[in-house]
Structures are given as C-alpha cells and as structure tokens.
C-alpha cells in the first residue's frame with residue numbers, strides 16, 4: 399500500500415507536539431541587566447558630559463577621544 403501525504407478521510411488527525419514555552423529566569427538575567435545599565439550610563443557620561451565643570455579627568459583628552467561619538471549622538475558640543 400502506497401503512503402500518501404494527505405491523510406485519508408477515515409484516519410484520525412495526528413497530534414501536533416506543542417512547543418514548550420521559553421522560560422527566562424530573572425535571577426540569572428538581572429545581574430547582566432544591571433551591568434549593562436551601569437556600563438551604558440558610564441559610556442553616556444563619558445560621551446555626553448565629560449567636559450567643563452563635570453569633568454572627572456583633567457585636560458581635554460577624554461573630550462577629544464569621544465568627540466565624534468558626541469556629534470554622532472547629537473550631544474551639544476561646540
């Protein structure tokens with residue numbers, strides 16, 4: 399007997415396996431999320447605010463190093 403891709407009218411439909419829902423444990427993700435937020439805040443500070451009165455380092459080398467990024471992200475510069 400030849401097999402067909404189309405089930406015959408009398409055959410019961412085969413049960414489709416239901417995919418298990420993906421679980422993301424918050425206890426494993428939370429430290430990485432906090433790290434990403436802190437890293438982003440440090441980068442935003444150095445790109446956007448490390449100059450003038452808020453400068454942590456003397457001189458203008460940090461400002462000059464991040465100057466193109468400052469203009470790219472639209473921070474006021476000069």
Ligand SMILES: [Zn+2]
Nearest residue numbers: 465469475476
């Ligand atoms: Zn500039």
